[in-house]
Amino acid sequence: MNRVLTAMLGIATAGVLAACGSGPAGQSGDAAGGEQITMGFSQVGAESGWRTANTTSIQDAAKEAGVDLKFSDANGKQENQISAIRSFIQQRVDVIAFSPVVRTGWDAVLLEAKNAGIPVILTDRAVDTSEPDVYKTFIGADFVQEGQWAGDWVVKEFAAAPGPVNIVQLEGTTGSDPALERTSGFAKAIGVNPNLKVIASQTGDFTRSGGKQVMEAFLKAHPDIDVVFAQNDDMGLGAVEAIEAAGKKPGTDIKIVAIDATHDGMQATADGKFNFLVECNPLLGPQLMDIAKKVVAGESVPNRIVTPDQTFDQAQAAAALPERKY
Incomplete structure (x- = not known):
């Protein structure tokens, strides 16, 4: 009987440890083990054709990469983005990404994410912040x-x-x-x-x-x-x-x-x-998913990733149009 009780106690203890996970705060056990990660993403809105293409790229890339994407549209309002980021923190997502509506006013919410142990990635737009190390990297154009x-x-x-x-x-x-x-x-x-x-x-x-x-x-x-x-x-x-x-x-x-x-x-x-x-270029989705997985896994990434762009005159635009993806 004692041997049976000891075995049952060992199984229960193992179950508790497995449920707790081994990743940092805000990171699920599955994500820490290389399985599916959950990303909270706050988009500026849908103000332009560029933004629509950017949203589609992110959503499609998340599906392709097996990332559980929680998507929020800010409708061009900073207060909506701040609320969305705080909601992601409460949900204990593995990583937060967002394209900031404006450049300033993010210190408090970014510090909240940092204190919760949830890494943040900026996409398309940068921020001005006086708080150190509140985001891992910024992916976007110059x-x-x-x-x-x-x-x-x-x-x-x-x-x-x-x-x-x-x-x-x-x-x-x-x-x-x-x-x-x-x-x-x-x-x-x-x-x-x-x-x-x-x-x-x-x-x-x-x-x-x-x-x-x-x-x-x-x-x-x-x-x-x-x-x-x-x-x-x-x-x-x-x-x-x-x-x-x-x-x-x-x-x-x-x-x-x-x-x-x-x-x-x-x-x-x-x-x-x-x-x-x-x-x-708005097609940042695949790059974002790749960087997000590295960040969640604890790998180091560059603090600035510049996406390459080019220019077009009339002849160059006409030649590129047939195969344009956005």
Whole structure:
């Protein structure tokens, strides 16, 4: 009888230990053992074609990688993202990833995730934080470089202009990482030629309707616009609608340079309505899942992972369109 009781006690103890798992706080036993991990992901919203492609890439990659994805759409509001991240912490997910709506205001919630032992990965957009080691890595494009490429094209295109070149800028969401850094990169690039002047700059919030509305106002206030710098394709496409409605020809009467290189933007470039296009690749899903598995396993990863981009003129866009994935 004593031997039977001892055996039963050993089995029960083993069961308790197995249920506790051996990973750090916030990490399930299965995840620590290399099995399925659970990821909480908070997306900015669905404000553009780029964002839709990015969401699809993440969801498809999670299925392919066997990652249990808990997805939340913030609808463009930081408070929604903070609530979602706190919910992920309460659910004890293995890893949290998010694309921040804006750059600042994340210290408290990131510290909460750190204290819970849940690693955080930033995708597409960076944050400013005074707290050390509150995220493992940032995967995304070099937004400053994108702005510089756009500005470099304007410098080259108008190198022989005899007088002032009037530029209007359609900015992204106020306070967001891409809006801040694309503005900075563009300004630095065109600064080499004093003839290049940004005469008006306003946010279109990365939406097509916003781009159209702002461009309509620009055309009324400034009848002599030479160039539009749109910080994403959707705002640029909205500007095309406004320019055409005003009786002018986009790409000819007013040059347009945009960033993203989604299918619609590539088509506009191939059609000559955009003059130059800078890519920002949204297909980050497979890379995110690979990095997430490494982070959960405790492997070291680079603290900054830059996704490669390229640029397109009209001929290059036309050639790339047939096989474009987004």
